[in-house]
Amino acid sequence: MSQPQIDSSNADRRSQILEAALVCFAKRGFHQTSMHDISGEAGISVGLIYRYFENKEAVISAMADRHKEEIQQMLERARQAPSLLESLEILFTAHCCENEPRLISAFVVDLYAEASRNPHVADLTRDVLETAMAGVRDLIARAPEGQNTGNNLTPGDLAELIFAVARGMLMLDVLRPHEMTAAERRTRQLEVTRRLWRLLFKPEGELAYA
Amino acid sequence: MSQPQIDSSNADRRSQILEAALVCFAKRGFHQTSMHDISGEAGISVGLIYRYFENKEAVISAMADRHKEEIQQMLERARQAPSLLESLEILFTAHCCENEPRLISAFVVDLYAEASRNPHVADLTRDVLETAMAGVRDLIARAPEGQNTGNNLTPGDLAELIFAVARGMLMLDVLRPHEMTAAERRTRQLEVTRRLWRLLFKPEGELAYA
Amino acid sequence: MSQPQIDSSNADRRSQILEAALVCFAKRGFHQTSMHDISGEAGISVGLIYRYFENKEAVISAMADRHKEEIQQMLERARQAPSLLESLEILFTAHCCENEPRLISAFVVDLYAEASRNPHVADLTRDVLETAMAGVRDLIARAPEGQNTGNNLTPGDLAELIFAVARGMLMLDVLRPHEMTAAERRTRQLEVTRRLWRLLFKPEGELAYA
Amino acid sequence: MSQPQIDSSNADRRSQILEAALVCFAKRGFHQTSMHDISGEAGISVGLIYRYFENKEAVISAMADRHKEEIQQMLERARQAPSLLESLEILFTAHCCENEPRLISAFVVDLYAEASRNPHVADLTRDVLETAMAGVRDLIARAPEGQNTGNNLTPGDLAELIFAVARGMLMLDVLRPHEMTAAERRTRQLEVTRRLWRLLFKPEGELAYA
């Protein structure tokens, strides 16, 4: 009876810590964030973090795991969108966080930076990427817009291109001035999304006036 | 009289240090690289670094500066290429370093991560990006292939897309297994380049057999 | 009515904790053993230890107390032995614990180390030692073998010598390889005991064939 | 020319640190001595210790090494003594340090405690012990007093007994009150030494009046 309670409170604490860690990591990066920073942001003591995570490394890994889950949820939402364009819009705006605009972009760029030297994080991140790309490939293969695009590209090629653009836009996002709001960023992303979509899936010039 | 001598030796020392720093930064990231690491890699003493750079921050800034210059040189080479495709190939393979494959990718991803929280680095990096995008925009505007592409995109739009893909590919590059050689990475990049080029500049299906 | 019950359960808990503490202390030493280690070994929670002991210091003190009691019991057994040699054998093999050979040696050496800087432990340990030496002195004084040994040593001198050897053997015991079994250690101790006994109480060479 | 200078200054620093460590270790024990304690006692900064020792463990190991050397020097002095009795006196008073009476006793007891759980220290300490025992065995074998002792004990047996007593006296030494001076401790040790010597090497009763 109290078991699930305990479990959920365990999970809550972990979430609380990871939430705080995300804010800190986005603000200062993994290795300039101290455990003290995280504990402060989470409003708990330093020692308590170690009850839920073996060490700082484990917090980073858990963040990577969490990112994986979020990407999967995003993919699920994309799958349920009524059109390919809307799926892409979900994919390209997933990181646009209302209250802390660059939060996720900064985190993901740091994640890749970390992946370049931490094999465990690299594996996780690669896994996320491949899962997500496979998801988008299927989306394309099944969508009517994905047929006869007249550009000789397979769904796999298209998915790769789309992901390169999405990741590239994330990198560019961290360079945008802090003042730019989440809404502006979102608009920016949607423009690129539509442009890419038109390019990839309406290549015939049939909609020259669109 | 000895002034020019000193200046050039000054520049040499700085280069030597920055070269060492690049290797260390790519291997461990900015903030996990100690000044001792750099001095060791450069084969000099720690103290000497402080004769050429005010502090670690300054080394990072100088690295960003250096990156800017390299991008500009790359752009110059791209400008002199005989065709737009070849220009793009230069752009997409610039980071493929023979002896240390992921050297530059890792460094650039770290640079963007740093830019997300260090305003000075952000300014420098944004400047690099804009300069480079402007360069590519001009390249497209002047190239015969850039006319009448039938996709309704301005040279600016195209340049942005190209850069997003290029930056995205850089991110993906750090996830590729260490074992992958520079040649393999290069091949991978060239494939994407051609695919992108065909998409952006040969949209009519006119080269169905290409 | 329930008071005695509680008392005995109190004593049981204390014993259980001290038993666990002995294992931990022998394995890791006083100050590298955490309260958590002890609680884990005892199969109870950390907090519970504090219901029976004021703090870690108190656990150490109680261990010293316990050691005192064990020495007294050992002395009682020695007193009841039929001959001086057998008394000595009891004295010299008291620490040979079947299942965990070095358990007691390691603990006692640590106890003396602790005594060298913790006045309370020092007092307790000194008390143990003096009581034990007095006991052995009496044993010698009463034993027929203790008379006319021809070596001009008083029972007090002999007891001191015997104790120095016993304590010294304990120190040597912690250096013996882990693989050495309790039986082997016991044999080793008995050899030394007999040798010492012959030296102290059969000095005439009368038993050249013994 | 300056090389030996540098080397010797290196060795000096190490010695200085080890000297400070000995004081701290004797006062508080290995694991209750903080690196800060040592640096304070040595009059240097904490960080500097790490230029000379990889970590705290290494300081402890170096102390064990140092102890080994000191025992060897003591053995050398014992070897040059004119008589076996004087050799034994050197052996039994080696730890009597003028200014800090219990310094060495406390350290050695701690060393054995550490040896009981740190294999590296155990190896070193066992090595010291065996070397020293072998030295004493040879001393006995060569000394005229060592012949025909009439007690049927081999030089090896005698050396073992002597060492057990010596180690045991060390343990007892840490229990003596702080107020006891080095001179008093020395006297105490010499008494036991003579008593032991008489017992082992004058067994015939020939000196009944000595």
Added chain:
DNA sequence: AATGAATGAGGCTTCATTCAT
């Protein structure tokens, strides 16, 4: 009585930076 989550001081270690040589 018993638990174990929570705290925070303190220990080990690293590292940017300085400075005497």
Added chain:
DNA sequence: CATGAATGAAGCCTCATTCAT
């Protein structure tokens, strides 16, 4: 110009102890 010994602040982590349940 060049070295590297020296400093000390700061980071990671552990652990004795408390307290709400």
